[in-house]
Amino acid sequence: MSKPLNLRDLEPGSRVRLQDGTVLFVVDNPRDGAWLICAPEDSPEDRDGVFLADIIGEAD
Template identity: 40%
Template sequence: MADNKSINLVDLQPGVRVRMAGGALAEIIENPQDGFWLIVRYLDHPAEPALVDAGEQQVFATDVEAIEP
């Protein structure tokens, strides 16, 4: 799994899928390109399944663990 320190969040485009801390899978909806925040929608969230249907969510850079293929 990639270390979030090696992922350049500024370059991530909408549609990219990312693996979050805790195993959640999210798709980037918008990237403000500040290197700190991403706006995502969860595709899978083992700890909080209700977030899958909760619409857009802001996530912090340190919560991103890997880019999914």
């Protein structure tokens, strides 16, 4: 069984997988435990907030 994901622990540069299978990299972490600022690896300028419920875990 995998360890629960704690968004506060994720550093910029980490990769996360969303419910739909999309993999994004963490650009910034406000460390509020609910949101990450992420972007696609091939388009880092397209930053967007991603909510905890949309993330299933860290990507390999």
